[in-house]
Amino acid sequence: DTGVSQNPRHKITKRGQNVTFRCDPISEHNRLYWYRQTLGQGPEFLTYFQNEAQLEKSRLLSDRFSAERPKGSFSTLEIQRTEQGDSAMYLCASSSEGRTEAFFGQGTRLTVV
Amino acid sequence: AQSVSQHNHHVILSEAASLELGCNYSYGGTVNLFWYVQYPGQHLQLLLKYFSGDPLVKGIKGFEAEFIKSKFSFNLRKPSVQWSDTAEYFCAVTLGNAGNMLTFGGGTRLMVKP
Numbered sequence: 001d002t003g004v005s006q007n008p009r010h011k012i013t014k015r016g017q018n019v020t021f022r023c024d025p026i027s028e029h030n031r032l033y034w035y036r037q038t039l040g041q042g043p044e045f046l047t048y049f050q051n052e053a054q055l056e057k058s059r060l061l062s063d064r065f066s067a068e069r070p071k072g073s074f075s076t077l078e079i080q081r082t083e084q085g086d087s088a089m090y091l092c093a094s095s096s097e098g099r100t101e102a103f104f105g106q107g108t109r110l111t112v113v
Numbered sequence: 114a115q116s117v118s119q120h121n122h123h124v125i126l127s128e129a130a131s132l133e134l135g136c137n138y139s140y141g142g143t144v145n146l147f148w149y150v151q152y153p154g155q156h157l158q159l160l161l162k163y164f165s166g167d168p169l170v171k172g173i174k175g176f177e178a179e180f181i182k183s184k185f186s187f188n189l190r191k192p193s194v195q196w197s198d199t200a201e202y203f204c205a206v207t208l209g210n211a212g213n214m215l216t217f218g219g220g221t222r223l224m225v226k227p
Contacts (some may be wrong), residue, residue: 004156006167008165018116031213033213033214033215035215036140038157040204040219041220042117042119042203042217042218042220043157043203043215043217044217045214045215045216056214060211075162085135092155093157093215100213101147101159102148102213102215103159104157104158105156106155106156107156
């Protein structure tokens with residue numbers, strides 16, 4: 001058990017619907033990351049928080065995607081007006097400050113039908 | 114932007130065979146290097162990491178990797194694989210102290226035949 005918890009584990013939604021995922025990082029970690037992984041590919045960076053501040057966003061994060069970390073603890077990732085191309089595994093990771101490794105959750109698998 | 118290349122997409126080995134998975138990155142500055150493993154149905158787990166110092170890094174489960182700066186490489190090795198090493202392996206880098214955002218390679222799927 002890595003300590004990073006993601007919910008739900010699986011989500012099936014119809015195209016056009018909104019979805020929200022939650023990530024609870026390891027409690028003492030102040031950095032939180034979202035990645036997306038499609039079949040046969042490595043994870044791709046989406047966005048990064050240090051405490052409650054969103055410090056970095058990838059160009060992959062279109063305006064339909066929004067992430068928050070309101071109190072510097074858990075984070076949510078919302079996708080509005082889902083498209084079939086959004087189908088992927090969404091991974092959350094956390095780390096402490098400095099040159100350390102990130103710890104990953106088990107991911108939320110999104111299927112858009 | 115930095116990128117990471119893993120040359121072998123699929124590798125099939127018999128138990129006790131030696132393993133070497135290639136990883137090259139493209140970035141001229143200071144990098145931190147990682148190998149993560151994903152066993153079937155499980156989350157990504159860190160195998161080993163390199164930040165500085167001895168370029169030969171030892172990780173868990175008998176894995177090691179060597180950082181060769183002149184070749185921009187960080188190949189993963191294991192002298193004798195086991196069936197339980199069947200998994201997908203990802204090489205990844207972060208840049209200096211830049212927030213620890215990982216850039217991953219495309220992964221290598223390893224199957225070890227018993």
